[in-house]
């Protein structure tokens with residue numbers, strides 16, 4: 386997951402550290418960020434997520450350089466971005482150390498390929514929301530690092546501002562609800578959901594872009610093509626059984642603490658969906674129609690002005706990929722497969738998402 390215009394920039398060396406040492410650290414950080422933003426949740430595609438050797442290399446380098454323990458994901462892009470903003474916003478972004486780092490009060494927990502990056506980028510426009518750019522993967526992969534590690538990743542906030550992060554894999558992580566509830570039972574949860582069939586194809590398209598030699602979508606879909614038995618162990622299929630995953634969350638959180646955003650509406654009416662999200666977060670509706678324009682080339686809504694910038698901002702080219710054509714019979718079989726789960730999901734959430742029309 387990588388958003389387009391906020392390229393990872395170096396952080397200033399803290400005083401007293403040797404310049405050479407800082408250069409090493411800076412390049413490590415940059416590499417690490419590039420890894421997190423280009424791979425991120427995308428490594429979850431086939432079975433267990435593999436940690437690239439880069440992280441191990443970082444670990445060794447840290448020991449050699451005798452640097453203090455520090456988070457895997459640095460720097461918070463907000464802090465980097467804040468160096469470029471006009472002085473008018475400097476107070477809000479507090480680049481010079483005002484405010485304090487807090488654990489997030491709201492999380493975008495999923496779903497993968499639902500439109501989570503778009504939602505976070507749009508929300509960041511709100512002056513009362515501060516968010517981590519990269520995906521921390523705390524409640525799934527990095528939980529052993531502890532809450533202090535997690536808090537350190539957060540941008541500084543002033544009184545009344547909400548801290549947020551997004552990691553789409555949380556929604557399908559069995560342990561995530563208990564862990565988030567242990568951090569705070571009051572955490573607000575946001576799930577961007579999208580038609581599970583298009584979501585699966587989007588997920589597959591992402592994998593295909595990195596591993597062009599994988600089998601076809603059609604052959605991965607079935608355990609047995611002749612009997613039409615669907616391979617529900619394939620993560621691209623699994624993730625879309627929303628009702629099943631939601632059941633797990635409801636063991637720990639009441640329904641009114643979870644907001645479901647329609648991935649489709651986020652594209653056709655971003656201001657409308659953002660209105661619901663701002664209400665849910667108890668914020669003034671500041672993000673409105675005026676903030677968006679539809680970019681014909683991109684085929685998606687984009688921001689007229691990104692956070693901390695005066696320039697228009699669309700998401701990068703990994704968002705809105707062209708999907709391969711899938712055999713219509715296979716698509717129909719998948720629609721039939723998901724229908725009962727979708728019905729259950731509409732019933733549970735009290736919202737009709739219209740995927741089965």
Ligand SMILES: Nc1ncnc2c1ncn2[C@@H]1O[C@H](COP(=O)(O)OS(=O)(=O)O)[C@@H](OP(=O)(O)O)[C@H]1O
Pocket residue numbers: 386426427496497498499500501502503553586587588590648651652685686687699700703704705706
């Ligand atoms: N405004 C805007 N611009 C670009 N793309 C948008 C936007 N709103 C929603 N989307 C859809 O977001 C899909 C990617 O979802 P995520 O950001 O959740 O993906 S990820 O799980 O973080 O990799 C991505 O899926 P694909 O179209 O399959 O690439 C988009 O359809």
